[in-house]
Amino acid sequence: MIMFKTSRGRRLMADILTYIVLFTMTIFCLGPIVWMFLTSLKNEADIVTSQMQYIPRSITFQNYRAIWTQSNFPVLITNSFVVTAITVAICVATGTLAAYAFSRLSFRGRDRLMLSYLLVRMFPAVMVIIPLFVMMRTVGLVDSRFGLALAYTSFLLPLFVWMLKGFFDAAPKELESAARVDGSTRLGAMGRIILPLARNGLVASSVFIAIAAWNEFIFALMLTTGQGSRTWPVGLQLMVGEFQLPWGVLAAGGILSILPVVVLFAIVQRTMVQGLTAGAVKG
Amino acid sequence: MATLSIRNIQKSYGALKVLHGVDVDLDDGGFLVLLGPSGCGKSTLLNIIAGLDEPSDGDIAIGERSVTALPPKDRNIAMVFQSYALYPTMSVARNIGFGLEMRGVSEEERRIEVQKAAEMLQISHLLDRLPANLSGGQRQRVAMGRAIVRSPDLFLFDEPLSNLDAKLRVEMRTEIKRLHERLGTTIVYVTHDQIEAMTLATKVAVMKGGHVQQLADPRTIYERPANMFVAGFIGSPAMNFIRGRLVSDGSGSRFESDGVMVPLGVREKASGSRECFLGIRPEEFKLVDRDDAPIKGVIDVVEPTGPDTMVTVNVGKHAIVARAEPRFQGRRGEQVRFGVDPQSINLFDADTEVRIAIDPTHQAI
Numbered sequence: 166m167i168m169f170k171t172s173r174g175r176r177l178m179a180d181i182l183t184y185i186v187l188f189t190m191t192i193f194c195l196g197p198i199v200w201m202f203l204t205s206l207k208n209e210a211d212i213v214t215s216q217m218q219y220i221p222r223s224i225t226f227q228n229y230r231a232i233w234t235q236s237n238f239p240v241l242i243t244n245s246f247v248v249t250a251i252t253v254a255i256c257v258a259t260g261t262l263a264a265y266a267f268s269r270l271s272f273r274g275r276d277r278l279m280l281s282y283l284l285v286r287m288f289p290a291v292m293v294i295i296p297l298f299v300m301m302r303t304v305g306l307v308d309s310r311f312g313l314a315l316a317y318t319s320f321l322l323p324l325f326v327w328m329l330k331g332f333f334d335a336a337p338k339e340l341e342s343a344a345r346v347d348g349s350t351r352l353g354a355m356g357r358i359i360l361p362l363a364r365n366g367l368v369a370s371s372v373f374i375a376i377a378a379w380n381e382f383i384f385a386l387m388l389t390t391g392q393g394s395r396t397w398p399v400g401l402q403l404m405v406g407e408f409q410l411p412w413g414v415l416a417a418g419g420i421l422s423i424l425p426v427v428v429l430f431a432i433v434q435r436t437m438v439q440g441l442t443a444g445a446v447k448g
Numbered sequence: 449m450a451t452l453s454i455r456n457i458q459k460s461y462g463a464l465k466v467l468h469g470v471d472v473d474l475d476d477g478g479f480l481v482l483l484g485p486s487g488c489g490k491s492t493l494l495n496i497i498a499g500l501d502e503p504s505d506g507d508i509a510i511g512e513r514s515v516t517a518l519p520p521k522d523r524n525i526a527m528v529f530q531s532y533a534l535y536p537t538m539s540v541a542r543n544i545g546f547g548l549e550m551r552g553v554s555e556e557e558r559r560i561e562v563q564k565a566a567e568m569l570q571i572s573h574l575l576d577r578l579p580a581n582l583s584g585g586q587r588q589r590v591a592m593g594r595a596i597v598r599s600p601d602l603f604l605f606d607e608p609l610s611n612l613d614a615k616l617r618v619e620m621r622t623e624i625k626r627l628h629e630r631l632g633t634t635i636v637y638v639t640h641d642q643i644e645a646m647t648l649a650t651k652v653a654v655m656k657g658g659h660v661q662q663l664a665d666p667r668t669i670y671e672r673p674a675n676m677f678v679a680g681f682i683g684s685p686a687m688n689f690i691r692g693r694l695v696s697d698g699s700g701s702r703f704e705s706d707g708v709m710v711p712l713g714v715r716e717k718a719s720g721s722r723e724c725f726l727g728i729r730p731e732e733f734k735l736v737d738r739d740d741a742p743i744k745g746v747i748d749v750v751e752p753t754g755p756d757t758m759v760t761v762n763v764g765k766h767a768i769v770a771r772a773e774p775r776f777q778g779r780r781g782e783q784v785r786f787g788v789d790p791q792s793i794n795l796f797d798a799d800t801e802v803r804i805a806i807d808p809t810h811q812a813i
Contacts, residue, residue, distance in 0.1 A: 339533035342500050345520040346527045346604075347594070348550030361537045 205416035212412045228417035237392060238418055241400035244310055245379055248396055251314035252321060252378040253371055260325040265355050267326065268333035282323040294387050301388060308390045316388055317378045325370050332366025333359060369437040376426055397422045450511035450601040450634055451476050457506035459492055466492050468658045474651060479628055479635045481645040484655035490638045491606060497636060498604050499523050510601050526595035527604040530611060532587045534579035541575040544593040565597040585616045596631065605637040609644065621647060642682045654678045676801040679727050679794060685758060687727045688768040694795060695721040706764025710742040712790055723798035733770035733786040741785035747778050
């Protein structure tokens with residue numbers, strides 16, 4: 166107990182405690198992913214054992230080969246790509262204009278409209294899913310990638326608009342005034358002056374939307390019924406059969422599915438962090 | 449180059465009325481300064497001239513052309529903003545040439561024009577830099593370069609010097625004046641700094657609460673302010689106001705107050721008296737050594753500033769500030785007597801605070 170009495174000892178103790186907490190949290194977060202990765206490299210015999218076998222005895226890529234060649238996984242991934250791309254495209258095209266309008270133009274009911282945008286986010290997805298399903302069926306968009314992307318847009322667009330509005334708000338208004346005096350239209354000033362400034366914010370918001378759309382499960386489960394539009398979270402879940410649980414293949418599918426997200430993060434990480442902290446630094 | 453005519457411009461934001469029917473005319477090549485305290489509506493008026501804000505009523509014409517319904521880009525104006533508003537992602541050269549770029553001017557021609565403007569403003573060596581790498585004064589020059597490169601009908605300046613330090617501000621003020629004399633373009637300039645207004649303007653519009661209080665050349669504004677607000681706003685130290693009475697009888701008119709008796713040398717037929725304020729600029733007090741001096745007081749504070757000495761004098765119950773010569777030797781508590789040139793004084797009605805016109809044929813006292 167002597168060491169607690171000196172300030173150096175106390176600091177050391179605090180450091181040790183900090184590291185213990187951080188280490189525990191890291192294991193908690195990364196553990197499942199590491200386990201999944203290890204499982205994906207195991208033989209079937211190593212996975213289903215009476216004694217837990219954490220480290221594979223022999224490494225095999227059989228599971229990866231199996232999911233890529235013997236299941237419809239490539240189609241699932243393609244569908245996810247398409248749905249995500251459409252969602253991001255719609256959000257960027259309409260959301261950018263909406264965010265700009267909310268940020269710069271003053272019109273009647275602007276604040277109320279902004280709030281009602283948030284309202285959509287306040288209900289759990291399962292509440293809107295039945296009416297949404299009925300609507301989609303009526304217009305014939307059930308089991309279509311575009312339909313699913315529209316459904317995603319319905320709850321991701323508000324998030325996108327709110328995020329981007331913050332970035333637009335941070336760009337000085339005088340810049341647009343200068344551009345308009347210099348010969349731009351309002352839209353031209355937005356495109357030439359404000360968007361390049363809010364680029365980081367745009368990237369950050371888009372990545373948020375993309376990841377949310379990529380990983381979404383409930384809407385995809387309800388609104389896709391056939392092979393043609395099913396996305397990977399649903400596809401993987403459906404591989405769990407009544408009598409068969411192909412753990413190794415599922416794990417390989419899981420790892421492959423999070424790869425695009427990891428790569429995307431790696432590419433835009435710096436821009437995104439800059440974008441997310443831009444408002445804070447200016448404050 | 450063009451004339452500017454502002455007709456009955458009104459602006460309301462909901463129930464709040466910020467401009468109450470402003471009328472201003474400016475000659476071709478004139479330099480109009482909109483001067484007033486913050487919140488007086490001067491920047492709103494400038495934005496309306498630029499087309500960045502819409503008037504609730506009224507009309508703006510540049511040259512013979514009414515521009516009220518035109519967007520900013522079609523008004524052929526250029527504007528320099530308080531924050532300079534340089535495009536942060538573009539080089540200095542592209543910033544200056546942006547207006548030409550928007551008008552479809554060829555790259556070669558643009559380069560020549562940008563070079564010409566940059567030389568005029570001595571920023572040729574900065575053309576490749578980004579605005580973030582420039583000092584305040586350099587940014588100011590780039591912003592001016594962006595305005596002059598297009599040879600617009602009208603220049604608009606929105607408090608362009610208020611972000612600069614005192615020394616640079618004086619330098620750039622001279623630069624703007626030189627530029628105006630060289631280019632001869634019509635200019636509208638917003639400021640709350642009365643020195644800028646006095647030095648630059650050919651015409652000053654003093655504004656308060658959305659009204660133009662007085663529109664005149666700087667000298668008239670200074671010497672014959674239309675009311676006590678204008679009189680107090682222009683000049684530093686401010687004009688002295690002494691409350692008293694304007695008395696007229698058979699022998700003439702005079703201003704009387706505690707310790708003050710200024711004959712006005714005007715003969716009025718009607719006798720009578722009215723409450724009013726006497727307004728005298730600090731430099732109009734002349735130290736005299738006569739018993740019948742119109743103003744007598746006791747020195748309170750003596751403040752040498754270098755080029756002259758400010759003397760605060762208690763006259764009756766009023767404290768006045770007089771500008772004395774640099775080597776003024778008076779001390780606190782000493783008696784002083786002042787004479788004033790009746791030409792240089794102003795009288796304001798005590799209730800309306802509006803200037804009272806006195807017959808111009810005064811005699812010196």
